[in-house]
Amino acid sequence: xxxxxxxxxxxxxxxxxxxxxxxxxxxxxxxxxxxxxxxxxxxxxxxxxxxxxxxxxxxxxxxxxxxxxxxxxxxxxxxxxxxxxxxxxxxxxxxxxxxxxxxxxxxxxxxxxxxxxxxxxxxxxxxxxxxxxxxxxxxxxxxxxxxxxxxxxxxxxxxxxxxxxxxxxxxxxxxxxxxxxxxxxxxxxxxxxxxxxxxxxxxxxxxxxxxxxxxxxxxxxxxxxxxxxxxxxxxxxxxxxxxxxxxxxxxxxxxxxxxxxxxxxxxxxxxxxxxxxxxxxxxxxxxxxxxxxxxxxxxxxxxxxxxxxxxxx
Amino acid sequence: xxxxxxxxxxxxxxxxxxxxxxxxxxxxxxxxxxxxxxxxxxxxxxxxxxxxxxxxxxxxxxxxxxxxxxxxxxxxxxxxxxxxxxxxxxxxxxxxxxxxxxxxxxxxxxxxxxxxxxxxxxxxxxxxxxxxxxxxxxxxxxxxxxxxxxxxxxxxxxxxxxxxxxxxxxxxxxxxxxxxxxxxxxxxxxxxxxxxxxxxxxxxxxxxxxxxxxxxxxxxxxxxxxxxxxxxxxxxxxxxxxxxxxxxxxxxxxxxxxxxxxxxxxxxxxxxxxxxxxxxxxxxxxxxxxxxxxxxxxxxxxxxxxxxxxxxxxxxxxxxxxxxxxxxxxxxxxxxxxxxxxxxxxxxxxxxxxxxxxxxxxxxxxxxxxxxxxxxxxxxxxxxxxxx
Ligand SMILES: Nc1ncnc2c1ncn2[C@@H]1O[C@H](COP(=O)(O)OP(=O)(O)OP(=O)(O)O)[C@@H](O)[C@H]1O
Ligand SMILES: [Mg+2]
Numbered sequence: 268x269x270x271x272x273x274x275x276x277x278x279x280x281x282x283x284x285x286x287x288x289x290x291x292x293x294x295x296x297x298x299x300x301x302x303x304x305x306x307x308x309x310x311x312x313x314x315x316x317x318x319x320x321x322x323x324x325x326x327x328x329x330x331x332x333x334x335x336x337x338x339x340x341x342x343x344x345x346x347x348x349x350x351x352x353x354x355x356x357x358x359x360x361x362x363x364x365x366x367x368x369x370x371x372x373x374x375x376x377x378x379x380x381x382x383x384x385x386x387x388x389x390x391x392x393x394x395x396x397x398x399x400x401x402x403x404x405x406x407x408x409x410x411x412x413x414x415x416x417x418x419x420x421x422x423x424x425x426x427x428x429x430x431x432x433x434x435x436x437x438x439x440x441x442x443x444x445x446x447x448x449x450x451x452x453x454x455x456x457x458x459x460x461x462x463x464x465x466x467x468x469x470x471x472x473x474x475x476x477x478x479x480x481x482x483x484x485x486x487x488x489x490x491x492x493x494x495x496x497x498x499x500x501x502x503x504x505x506x507x508x509x510x511x512x513x514x515x516x517x518x519x520x521x522x523x524x525x526x527x528x529x530x531x532x533x534x535x536x537x538x539x540x541x542x543x544x545x546x547x548x549x550x551x552x553x554x555x556x557x558x559x560x561x562x563x564x565x566x567x568x569x570x571x572x573x574x575x576x577x578x579x580x
Numbered sequence: 581x582x583x584x585x586x587x588x589x590x591x592x593x594x595x596x597x598x599x600x601x602x603x604x605x606x607x608x609x610x611x612x613x614x615x616x617x618x619x620x621x622x623x624x625x626x627x628x629x630x631x632x633x634x635x636x637x638x639x640x641x642x643x644x645x646x647x648x649x650x651x652x653x654x655x656x657x658x659x660x661x662x663x664x665x666x667x668x669x670x671x672x673x674x675x676x677x678x679x680x681x682x683x684x685x686x687x688x689x690x691x692x693x694x695x696x697x698x699x700x701x702x703x704x705x706x707x708x709x710x711x712x713x714x715x716x717x718x719x720x721x722x723x724x725x726x727x728x729x730x731x732x733x734x735x736x737x738x739x740x741x742x743x744x745x746x747x748x749x750x751x752x753x754x755x756x757x758x759x760x761x762x763x764x765x766x767x768x769x770x771x772x773x774x775x776x777x778x779x780x781x782x783x784x785x786x787x788x789x790x791x792x793x794x795x796x797x798x799x800x801x802x803x804x805x806x807x808x809x810x811x812x813x814x815x816x817x818x819x820x821x822x823x824x825x826x827x828x829x830x831x832x833x834x835x836x837x838x839x840x841x842x843x844x845x846x847x848x849x850x851x852x853x854x855x856x857x858x859x860x861x862x863x864x865x866x867x868x869x870x871x872x873x874x875x876x877x878x879x880x881x882x883x884x885x886x887x888x889x890x891x892x893x894x895x896x897x898x899x900x901x902x903x904x905x906x907x908x909x910x911x912x913x914x915x916x917x918x919x920x921x922x923x924x925x926x927x928x929x930x931x932x933x934x935x936x937x938x939x940x941x942x943x944x945x946x947x948x949x950x951x952x953x954x955x956x957x958x959x960x961x962x963x964x965x966x967x968x
Contacts (some may be wrong), residue, residue, distance in 0.1 A: 316809070316968060319813045320812070320813060321809050321812040321813055321968045322968055338812075339817070341815035341816065341817065342815070344813060344814060344815040344816075345815045347813065349809070349810065349813040351806060351809045351810060351813075353806035353809070354806050355805070355806040355807045355809060355810040356805075356806075356807065357590070357594060357805070357807060358805075359594050359597045359598070360590070360593070360594065364590075364593070368586065368590045369810065369814065371583075371586040372583060372586060372587075372811070372814040372815070372816055373814060373815060374815065416810070
């Protein structure tokens with residue numbers, strides 16, 4: 268059983284009369300990537316600020332590796348790597364100087380500091396620009412360095428607040444790969460985003476947050492199942508489509524079959540595991556399948572279902 | 581503790597790369613000091629002394645006095661020393677008020693000294709220029725103490741007045757005087773610094789407050805540049821962040837002041853006084869300036885408001901503190917000027933020019949007190965500066 272790295276319960280924060288976070292509870296275990304998915308203003312940054320210990324909470328508790336954590340605890344802060352939503356670098360320091368500064372604050376020094384700095388530069392692909400001032404970096408390069416700073420102290424809990432905003436798709440993929448790799452090394456990762464695809468691709472579990480409340484939580488599959496909506500399978504095929512449709516309709520997992528002009532459209536409880544059987548059945552009916560397309564209900568639809576709003580404005 | 585220095589060094593490095601800060605901290609004050617001290621010869625037409633010397637002896641001792649003592653004086657713009665051939669001519673010039681005082685070295689002066697007889701150096705002062713005449717008397721007296729081998733009397737006459745001969749009073753003053761060649765306008769007379777020191781000092785202290793303002797505003801800027809959340813999330817206590825940043829500001833203040841003092845010494849011949857006293861005074865001043873600016877910043881709601889308040893205060897205090905005009909000139913504002921660190925710093929420098937280290941004790945204590953008070957209050961209000 269993997270150890271719980273982050274546990275927070277009953278978190279609450281109000282700004283005046285605006286309740287930014289209400290009764291939020293999250294648990295993340297070693298090696299797990301947890302995505303907090305929500306639209307602008309949902310309270311993601313507020314939640315994270317309380318979790319990392321920047322913002323005092325109105326109520327609730329946070330523990331890191333079982334130790335109580337709050338704004339004043341430096342011992343637990345050592346266990347956290349934090350990548351804020353806004354770029355947090357000194358433009359007039361070089362990439363390496365930025366890393367070394369934050370590394371020293373985390374207690375690194377001497378040879379260890381230099382080695383960690385170089386490792387991180389390597390991971391974020393900036394070794395060749397390390398001696399130049401951050402002011403001269405492109406947006407994507409700055410973002411990568413920004414993420415790198417969060418990795419310096421080999422945290423137990425890595426917290427990333429929308430790290431891919433304003434990054435081109437290529438850098439974005441690199442960032443997502445990095446995060447996945449880090450989780451693979453046993454880090455617990457808390458990741459906020461309002462990109463549904465990112466959450467789907469990256470996260471083991473997703474929490475859907477809106478107006479400061481956690482609306483639902485689970486694996487992507489859990490959430491989609493909760494939606495109680497079926498996968499859509501579209502077959503592009505030639506042959507006796509009517510016969511194939513009849514045979515397919517008799518399968519227990521298939522709830523509906525439509526004959527289309529150039530193929531068939533099926534609704535299936537869970538497409539993945541049933542695809543071989545579906546293809547075998549169509550083959551026996553003498554139909555040649557040219558292409559298969561599976562459309563699963565996504566988090567976007569879950570979100571819409573839960574909140575009545577689209578994820579992006 | 582280590583983290584305080586990590587933050588302070590980072591800030592110092594950034595300050596040294598900040599061209600605005602270097603412009604305000606070094607380029608402007610130095611440029612203005614050079615300009616003022618060349619264009620406006622002496623601050624606000626302060627103390628000026630015109631002397632004449634008649635050397636009727638022309639021996640080695642007379643020559644030492646005329647060349648070494650009076651010659652050194654002419655290096656100061658405050659003094660103007662002319663030579664005339666005869667005592668009668670010198671006397672006439674004093675009577676007419678053409679000069680403030682005359683030094684008369686009678687024939688046989690060097691021979692008397694060499695033979696161990698009592699020699700007399702005469703000083704003739706203009707009654708309308710009592711201060712300049714007094715200074716002349718002290719100059720002669722200082723020389724008299726230097727000539728230890730022989731016995732030298734200084735006979736002082738005030739033109740139009742009686743003979744002022746007060747050997748006991750002289751003796752007392754002579755004890756208090758520095759070695760003769762350090763006689764300067766600052767050590768006697770009406771307590772003003774010579775322009776070549778006054779302007780660099782005034783500009784340095786005036787602009788130091790802008791340096792402090794710029795360094796303090798980087799505390800607020802950590803929020804706008806997004807680095808504050810990262811500092812807050814690091815395993816560092818909040819007072820450490822504040823103290824580290826203030827220390828970085830003190831560091832750049834000291835760098836700016838040092839660069840200014842060294843370069844004004846080299847460029848325009850400023851004389852700052854005994855290094856130890858100057859160092860104490862400058863350190864206390866920089867601490868006070870940084871603390872004061874930080875405290876002002878805690879009262880503001882936005883960065884713009886903070887910089888607005890800080891710069892207004894810097895300008896007002898600079899004006900009332902006498903950085904543009906010598907202290908003696910701001911008669912009516914003298915009381916108000918004591919409310920500014922500027923005044924205490926310039927006062928300390930002026931008193932220090934006399935060569936007595938004890939003169940800086942009061943200004944240093946006042947400035948350190950101000951620093952302690954403002955730093956403490958800023959720490960109490962830390963939440964206004966170090967927050968997400
Ligand atoms: N300092 C603050 N003062 C007042 N209200 C705030 C403050 N910070 C956040 N809020 C409010 O709290 C709510 C949650 O904001 P938060 O920044 O946590 O959202 P978010 O999910 O991170 O949004 P985004 O995706 O835009 O980053 C919003 O209504 C916001 O206006
Ligand atoms: Mg946010």
